[in-house]
Amino acid sequence: MRLEKILLKSFGCFNRRDFELGEGINLIFGPNFSGKSTLVNAIFFTLTGKPIVPKVAMGALTQGGTNSGAVGVGFCDDGNSYQLFRSTQGEVELRCREGDGWRKIFSGNRVADEDLERKFDFNYYHLAAATFLREGEIFEFLARQPTHRREILYQLLGIDRLISLRERFIEARRIAKREENRIQEHRRKLQRATVKTHRAEIERIQNQVVELEKEFELLSSYNTASGDEALVYELTEECARLQKQMDTYAAERASNIAGFNDIEHIRRTIETVEAAISDTRQLEKQREKLIQEIGSLRNQCEMLAETCQTLHRLLEDDQGHCPTCHQPVHEMIIKELLEEKRTEKDKYEKRLAEKQNQLDGNSVNLSSLQKLNQRHQVLQSKVQALERIESRHGEIQVEFNTVSAKLKSLRAGDSTGNNASETAATRYAKVVERRRQTKNSIDALRKRLAALNRDEAVITNKMEELERSEVEASQALRTRLNLELTCDAIERTIQAMQRQVLQPAETELQRLLNKMNHFESAQIDLKSQHLLPALKIDGNDRNLMLLSGSEKVILYLSLKIALSKTLGNPGFFVFDDPTLHLDHTRKQLMIEFILKLSEEYQVIVTSNDSDVLEGLDGAHLIETAKVEDDILKQTTSNSGVTPSAA
């Protein structure tokens, strides 16, 4: 890769400027405050998106008084020309030359940095450590804490990512371990559950069942071998059964008939109750009639009472005439009339009292009607039950008589007589009882067998699950081993990466220093102090802080070159004032160093030293003037910085 052009707009001290770059050495020469470091910063910022000086805000990069600035770099890579623009607000645009024009490859925000990194290896840490030298960097680096240098080294080598990844793999390994333990625990449970198998017991019971079935068949054949004995036995059993039923009915009958002599007695009682109920219903009618009569008598009594009251008032008023019709009346007549009405009223009241007594007596009789009805129902149901029992009992009695007759005739026909027949029946009864017991035993054993088979099926399932679990355990073990191997390998990769980069860098640094006749007998160790060269000269440690300024510069610049050779270099170096603090002799040494470097790489150097200008005679010269002059000489070149980026 070769840088061809720097384009600036409102960046640093520049309003709008383009600078062409040549192959080999480019010397940016000018006095202090002329923008030399700004150009170095512009290249770095364009390629990485970050200022070359750490912890500087983007806004500080713009020209004073402007909100945003933009820079661009033209470069050539693999025979193609590119222009990369970047604004201080984070917009990026990459163009590629096609014919006479430029084709936009992409534009956008900082996401594009990943594409740039992949396409051109523009990595902040690589460029900062191995390609650019900024002002004051050497002393900053020497003064840095070891942990800070280690961070830089880890970022350079990608070890920081490896460490982060290692932590995640370690956690993944823990997950695998937990999973493995879970599966092992499950397996142990399954193993415990499958230890006790019922196979032996199942086999034993199956044998028992076979034996009992044989015995049962034998007992069953006894039935067919002796038909009469079986018939006698069955008839005897039937007789017993019928007798039992008859006994049950007799008990039921006794229970129903309790308190009565027989069913006829109950029926007669029912008739009596029915008669009583009928009488009571007559009373009901009488009661209604009495209520009517009592009502009528009460009305008459009330009317007579009113009449008596009126007559009594006539007597008390003593006016000699009727207040209604004004006819003259005689006191004697009124008195007679009053007496007559009072007598009549007394008569009615007497009758009313009699009727009331009759009604009360009626009411008492009516309250027993409900009880009579209940009694009637109970008796009716008793009669019905007794009729049913009598009927069924009769049927069973007939059946019993028939069976008894048959049994009797069978026993009578037996030549050995009743006693022998009874013995055979008893024997047969024993056989039947034995058969029943055998059947019960077979049923119980089959039940037990079914339960054991169910348990055994569960155990078989668990055994299958155990087999699956063993496969899972094997897979879990493999997963854990895989993750352990990954963790171990990452750890070793971290070590290997450091060895792989630092050892060649140490060798290269040694070679460069020897070439410049510096620290000839020195042994350099970059690993022990994380990139900071540990010098051992003639077997003695040499403190870097005690080196002269020129020795520090030469050592540090050589370290940068050595790192770039190991890590890879984009094809150029940018050194901001590398001869600072060097005397004339050391300056010449540095100039020779740069000239040698330019045989292989494009080198951009800034300086305000006339010795350097003289020493690098023939280099592509870019002269910068002081800011005040430059602003006056602003060019109106509009070729570079894109509007969008600006």
Add this chain to the structure above:
Amino acid sequence: MPSTVETELVEVFQREVEELSQSTDKYASLEPADIDAILRVFHLAIVRTGDGVTPQKLFEAICQRQ
């Protein structure tokens, strides 16, 4: 991460995995498919080293690739 460093990391890692699997007894039971799974998952993880690559995902990726 520059693609060159990424490539180098993957190469070094592969070398270390192969060396460890051959020289360490406890990894002797691992098969080529396991080594292949490890390398693939590591490559994926190093390319996509964002927060999305959780330990659980790494564990699952190793399980799946087996």
